[in-house]
Each structure stands twice: as structure tokens, then as C-alpha cells.
Amino acid sequence: MPLPFAHVSRRTILTRSAGFFGLIMSGFFTSASFAALLIKPTPRQALGPFFPDDGDEVNSIRENPDPNLPISQANDQDLTFVKGLKGKAQGQMVYLSGKILDEKSGQPIPDTTLIMWSASASGRYNHKGDEGTYSFPHPKTGKMIHRTHDPYFQYWGKAVTNQQGEYWFKTIVPGFYPIDLKSGLFRPSHLHFKILSPKTPSFVTQLYFRGDHIPNNALNQELLPKDVVILDAGLTPEEQERVIVDYAPDPSGKMKDELVGHYNFVIPG
Numbered sequence: 001m002p003l004p005f006a007h008v009s010r011r012t013i014l015t016r017s018a019g020f021f022g023l024i025m026s027g028f029f030t031s032a033s034f035a036a037l038l039i040k041p042t043p044r045q046a047l048g049p050f051f052p053d054d055g056d057e058v059n060s061i062r063e064n065p066d067p068n069l070p071i072s073q074a075n076d077q078d079l080t081f082v083k084g085l086k087g088k089a090q091g092q093m094v095y096l097s098g099k100i101l102d103e104k105s106g107q108p109i110p111d112t113t114l115i116m117w118s119a120s121a122s123g124r125y126n127h128k129g130d131e132g133t134y135s136f137p138h139p140k141t142g143k144m145i146h147r148t149h150d151p152y153f154q155y156w157g158k159a160v161t162n163q164q165g166e167y168w169f170k171t172i173v174p175g176f177y178p179i180d181l182k183s184g185l186f187r188p189s190h191l192h193f194k195i196l197s198p199k200t201p202s203f204v205t206q207l208y209f210r211g212d213h214i215p216n217n218a219l220n221q222e223l224l225p226k227d228v229v230i231l232d233a234g235l236t237p238e239e240q241e242r243v244i245v246d247y248a249p250d251p252s253g254k255m256k257d258e259l260v261g262h263y264n265f266v267i268p269g
């Protein structure tokens with residue numbers, strides 16, 4: 001892939017850089033507007049039909065017994081097991097962390113609630129509305145895939161950002177699933193998010209997976225341009241890139257079983 005400045009001479013870059021940094025040094029940009037120049041907002045995407053609402057779940061998972069809490073917020077941020085059950089969720093484990101940032105100021109937003117939900121490793125939601133095709137042939141190998149419930153997967157969880165605006169989740173790579181087998185439309189593996197910040201009452205989006213270590217990932221990347229929800233949302237290819245997260249083994253070696261990914265949500269101003 002050519003570098004963004006491949007067509008610009010080194011001298012031009014130096015001249016432009018000097019002018020740009022000159023403007024910064026002269027105070028032309030405030031720190032807020034400078035930050036805003038560097039970050040782009042996370043594109044909004046559809047909520048989808050499987051948001052965890054009370055009464056919609058097939059198997060109730062409520063680690064927090066407070067009856068006043070909506071079920072979407074009743075669980076913690078580690079989705080790889082369910083408290084009280086002796087078993088681990090199926091699938092490739094991933095650790096996702098990052099910050100919630102404000103687009104206008106570029107500053108982290110503390111005390112922000114993130115609700116994350118997804119399908120199981122075989123692509124089935126813990127939701128009564130997920131009653132589509134339960135089994136389908138893998139579009140590449142022809143091997144049958146059975147979308148099943150995983151009793152040890154937590155399906156949804158909640159995280160709250162700290163004073164630095166940081167969050168983390170531990171989960172699994174959900175399965176991809178068909179939307180329309182006749183037309184060959186699938187949804188690639190994805191995580192859903194609803195973000196409730198003090199400034200923004202509800203920001204909804206989805207994140208996708210890139211990384212050599214994720215099972216079926218080549219297929220996922222092939223599916224992404226055909227993703228009907230992304231197309232419906234009218235995202236440009238550049239905006240699609242902004243919702244794909246790279247996952248790789250932990251460079252520190254501390255996490256042996258999880259792939260790690262990093263993502264900063266930038267909440268539109």
C-alpha cells in the first residue's frame with residue numbers, strides 16, 4: 001500500500017510540517033482543536049435485533065442480583081465464563097482494551113458505561129429473536145456449522161471507564177452467521193457496543209476482527225465488504241477500516257491464551 005505522502009516530495013513535507021508546527025507554536029490551534037485534528041469519530045452502526053433486554057434472553061444470565069438493574073448491565077466485563085458455573089466459554093479468547101474519547105476535545109471520558117454483547121463462538125445469540133438458520137454449510141469448506149448456545153459464555157457484559165477514560169473486556173471471537181444464504185450474505189464476527197456517556201446518552205456501534213491468529217478470519221475479512229448492516233449504515237471503506245481491530249498475541253507474554261486488541265472509541269461531538 002503506498003504511503004499517504006508518497007506523491008509529495010520530502011522538501012514539500014518539511015516545508016508543510018514547519019508551517020503546521022509553526023501554527024501550533026504560535027498558538028493558532030488550541031489544544032482542543034489540535035486534538036480534534038488528529039482523531040476521527042467512531043462511525044455509528046445499527047443496534048441490531050439482539051440487544052440484551054429483560055425478557056428477551058433464552059437463558060437468563062444475571063450475575064448482579066439487583067432487580068432494578070436492566071439485564072444488559074447485570075454482568076461484568078469478563079464474558080469467558082459465567083460465575084457459579086464450572087466451565088469456560090468455547091472459542092478463541094480475546095482481551096480488548098482502550099479508551100473512550102471525546103471527538104471535540106480529544107479528552108478521555110470517565111464514568112462512561114459500555115454494554116457489549118455478541119453471539120457465541122458458533123454464531124448464536126442468547127436471544128429469543130435469534131431463530132433463523134440454525135445449521136448452514138461453511139461458504140468455503142462446505143462443512144456444516146451448527147449455531148448453538150454455549151452455557152459457559154456470558155453473552156453480554158458491562159464495563160465503566162475509570163478516571164483516565166479506560167475500559168477493558170475479555171471475551172471470545174463470535175462466530176460469523178448467515179443473513180441470507182441464497183444471496184450469500186453473512187455477518188462477519190463482530191462485537192456490539194452501546195455506550196452511555198455523561199455527554200452522549202446512547203452511542204451504538206460494532207467492532208470487527210483482523211489478525212492472523214483468528215479462526216476463519218480470512219473469510220471474515222472477505223465477508224466484511226458484503227456486510228449488510230455496514231452497507232445499510234452507509235459507511236465508506238475508510239470508515240469500515242475504522243471499526244476493524246487488529247488482534248495479536250500479547251507482546252508482554254503475560255496473557256497466554258488471549259489475543260489482545262486495542263481500540264479507542266471516539267464519541268462524535
Ligand SMILES: [Fe+2]
Nearest residue numbers: 048187190192
Ligand atoms: Fe450482531
